Amino acid sequence: MGAWASLSEKTRQEMMQARAFLSAVAEPPARALARFVAERGARGAVDAIVRRRAPEPVLVEVEARRDAVSGERLLRAGEAAGLRLFIPERPDWPCEAFSELAGAREMELPDMAEPIALWVRGRAEPAECTERAVAVVGARAASGYGEHVAAEFGHGLSGVGFTVVSGAAYGIDGAAHRGALSAGGRTVAFLACGADVDYPAGHGRLLRAIADQGAVISEYPPGTPPRKHRFLVRNRLIAAMGRATVVVEAGARSGAANTANTADLLGRPVLAVPGPVTSQNSVGCHAMVRSGQAVLVTRTEEVVELLSPLGVSPAEEIAARSRPTDRLQPDARRVHDALRGVVSAGNEELARDCGLPLGRVRAVLVELELDGFAKRTESGWVAITS
Amino acid sequence: MGAWASLSEKTRQEMMQARAFLSAVAEPPARALARFVAERGARGAVDAIVRRRAPEPVLVEVEARRDAVSGERLLRAGEAAGLRLFIPERPDWPCEAFSELAGAREMELPDMAEPIALWVRGRAEPAECTERAVAVVGARAASGYGEHVAAEFGHGLSGVGFTVVSGAAYGIDGAAHRGALSAGGRTVAFLACGADVDYPAGHGRLLRAIADQGAVISEYPPGTPPRKHRFLVRNRLIAAMGRATVVVEAGARSGAANTANTADLLGRPVLAVPGPVTSQNSVGCHAMVRSGQAVLVTRTEEVVELLSPLGVSPAEEIAARSRPTDRLQPDARRVHDALRGVVSAGNEELARDCGLPLGRVRAVLVELELDGFAKRTESGWVAITS
Structure with missing residues (x-):
């Protein structure tokens, strides 16, 4: 061949x-x-x-x-x-x-x-899109939160060179495509009708923009109308084309859950974005994480990390911004805490308050003073809060 | 002894x-x-x-x-x-x-x-509280969402007979206690100061209500003022007293994360409630789930399930409410879908549209009619949508 x-x-x-x-x-x-x-x-x-x-x-x-x-x-x-x-x-x-x-x-x-076979509207060739493709899918009746997050992921993934694959539906799909387009990246829509059919009708302009920057693809011949069962059938192509599938908002029972199942079946990682537990739109995502089918992701970097086998890990940087007092040893921190709780204090008072020997308190106070965390005043020691 | x-x-x-x-x-x-x-x-x-x-x-x-x-x-x-x-x-x-x-x-x-030793304000005896106790903890600077969810968990857990253990702080702690109180259940606050000290000052009434329906407990002797390091030290008692610790909103670096670490260290399950990925308040919860330290939970029932070894599982009932057309076999669903896409259709037209043999389409239409999903009209077959 x-x-x-x-x-x-x-x-x-x-x-x-x-x-x-x-x-x-x-x-x-x-x-x-x-x-x-x-x-x-x-x-x-x-x-x-x-x-x-x-x-x-x-x-x-x-x-x-x-x-x-x-x-x-x-x-x-x-x-x-x-x-x-x-x-x-x-x-x-x-x-x-x-x-x-x-x-x-x-x-x-x-x-x-x-x-x-695949019928393709647009410039990109399917093969060049699959190399680094991520599917981003989710509910049609998405919340403002969901659309915002889908656009962020679409933008972020596209910005680091991934092709964003989705289904051009209202809600999450559309937001993901738009996010990718806004980053000037490549995005691909798989349709459940002919690639020449503007469906949903309100997404005609979006589909043209997708074709301009990527491709609108279908396995159905030109002119094929959408049918309900075709959406589920089409979902397998989205799942297969993405190296991973990110689910942003999905009900307990949804097309997005179906795409996720297929991705899972094909051995592709499924990633789910959490949301408020009070929102029905996130029930499916939470269920996937709870069952172990999906990994919870909150940011593009976490998706990239998961797809980068050697994992230069930008996501580890999050967390814990350090505070100056973090370097203090436990005894020093105790004395510093006690000082912060009062206007000023003498050595004996501090020793009792902290439950530390007087000699230790004296030594610690000298260290704190040198490090700029405490100073001596006429009425006793005073904390310098950073 | x-x-x-x-x-x-x-x-x-x-x-x-x-x-x-x-x-x-x-x-x-x-x-x-x-x-x-x-x-x-x-x-x-x-x-x-x-x-x-x-x-x-x-x-x-x-x-x-x-x-x-x-x-x-x-x-x-x-x-x-x-x-x-x-x-x-x-x-x-x-x-x-x-x-x-x-x-x-x-x-x-x-x-x-x-x-x-433990200094106790209130009626309940510590031992009778620990038997079925769950810690619910989280950020002081919680969001409205976080407080709502904490109150729901407090109410729900208390309603099924669990003692809700927390730290009486503003934000998540207070909301969890209030939720438990509103269900008429037992709740216990561990303080980082003497059990007789109303801290935080704005929670004086809440502490009295907790003492009335449970207990305010401290390992610090009467009159001990709160100190920063005492909150971390106190957290270990909350973690130890709960059979599990539920974290509702926690920053990347927080007291709640500290309590969760201790619970983990003590071999107690840590459960984390997700929230919007756009909220800094949920960063800690999401990180715990991602690292595998915590199990994601969205509802009281899921906590109860996790704590019930034999697991009569009320949480499994969620998901998938079924639709009448779910029972249809794939061929019947295809024909039904095709019918729904048109005003009315003849047998041959349906066969072409669905890609099914004519004989099969005829048989399926009879079944659909019997089951009330389609009917014969003068202009052809019509779908009955349920």
């Missing part, structure tokens, strides 16, 4: 037509068809289907559309709609991303099969 | 005086003194200290206060302030709770030692 360049133009065109036909002749994920194509190659599979010589499960998957579909016509329709067709025979196919899906199909995991 | 009842009144009084003396003569946690008392008994230890025959480390701990402290006077002061003294020799001592602290002292863990 690496020999694409050495093929004649006619052979290439035949392969493109075959894949276009196969992308439309069965409803994805068509597992029998995907296996048959993997065994026979695209042209061989088409030939067998047209002659009705394919195995029964394949014939069942293609029965309804076999006579209505034409690869040639689809390629023309795609071209007219500004779509390019990417196929596994070409060297620019994102093989790694989808080989796990083929593996999952072989393992008979439900609803798992690699895409037969 | 179980023989308290068989002791003469004089012996009991001597023991009480000895413990009162020991509770004041060194600044807790006085590890050398605690070990010496564990070996010699309270009266033996006092005798040795007064004669200066104790080991050097003990003499260092007690040097500054030895001559100023009187057990008899302290007992009178406690009585005048309405405090009772609880000591390990009495059968109502909460031994289990503090035996881990003694163990930690033996293991030379820093700042770990069991309390030598």
Whole structure:
């Protein structure tokens, strides 16, 4: 298959037509068809289907559309709609991303099969997007908090060179894409309809912007309308394309939870962003963390850290900004605390208050004075608070 | 030591005086003194200290206060302030709770030692509080969200019979106590000053209410003022008394994080409540979950579940409320989805749209009709959406 360049133009065109036909002749994920194509190659599979010589499960998957579909016509329709067709025979196919899906199909995991071809609107090539891609997904009916956080992650990941993959839906998806766009980074939307269909309708402009800076991709042929079950089917491509999936707000039962399950199934890390426990929008994220399915993340740096095997760890820097009094030994801190509690104090008084021997208190006071934490006055010792 | 009842009144009084003396003569946690008392008994230890025959480390701990402290006077002061003294020799001592602290002292863990005695304001006896106690702690400068959640946990835990243990501070502590009080449950405050001292001053009424429905407890003798280091020292008693510690809002570096560390050190589960990642108040909680130190919890039921070894699990009920269409088989769902996407449709149209064989579509439509998900009209099939 690496020999694409050495093929004649006619052979290439035949392969493109075959894949276009196969992308439309069965409803994805068509597992029998995907296996048959993997065994026979695209042209061989088409030939067998047209002659009705394919195995029964394949014939069942293609029965309804076999006579209505034409690869040639689809390629023309795609071209007219500004779509390019990417196929596994070409060297620019994102093989790694989808080989796990083929593996999952072989393992008979439900609803798992690699895409037969990808219809692409936009400049970027799928393969160049998968190299450093992170999926950011979540609820459509997101809160302001969720959208803010999704945009932050989209912006942050894009800013450090990751492609942000999502589903172009309202809510979290849209915010993640917008965050990536605002950082001038690359972002990819996988649709549950044709890549030429503006869905949701209110995201027409967003989809055009995504195509400009990345790609709008679908395994459905041009013009395919969205259907409810197609969203779940599409989710597997988002999960497969991301090296990790970040879930920002998800209800107890949601498409985002479905994407997370698939990522998990494919062995990709799932990361979940927490939120207020009073918000129904975060119930799914918290449940994923509690069950151990997801790692809790709060910032882009934590995602990057998790994806950087050698882990130069910018996230460790957080925490604990030190205070000057941190360097004090326990006895010195006790005396300093006692001094801070009073206007001024003498040595004996401090010794009693701290429960330290008088000699020790004297020694500590000298240290505190040298270090600038206490000073001697006419009425006794006084703390210098830093 | 179980023989308290068989002791003469004089012996009991001597023991009480000895413990009162020991509770004041060194600044807790006085590890050398605690070990010496564990070996010699309270009266033996006092005798040795007064004669200066104790080991050097003990003499260092007690040097500054030895001559100023009187057990008899302290007992009178406690009585005048309405405090009772609880000591390990009495059968109502909460031994289990503090035996881990003694163990930690033996293991030379820093700042770990069991309390030598407890001064108690209020009705409840420490032992009856420890049986089912949960610590709820968190930031003083809490957010409205944090206080709301702390009150919910306080109320919920108290409502199912747990004693809510905290530190009476502003913010999370106060909200947790108030939540417990509002459920009519028992709550215990450990102070970093004498149990008779109203600290923080603005919580005077709250402390009286806690004493009425539970107890205000301190290892510091009556009248001891609060000092900064005493809060950290006090935290170990909160951690030890709770069978688990719930952290609601904590900064990256905070007293609550310190209590959580101690609970962890003592082998008690640490539970952390998440919050918005945009809030500095939740940074500590998220860090604990990320590091694996804490389990994420969102509701009282999850805390109860974790503390109920046999786990009748009310928390599993959450999630996934089912929808009627959930029962549909994949093919039926596909057809139903397709029907929902159009005004009405004929069999062939549906077959093409779904990519299913015509015969299968016909069979599925009959099932959908029987189940009330679709109906036949003059213009074709129509979905009935549930």
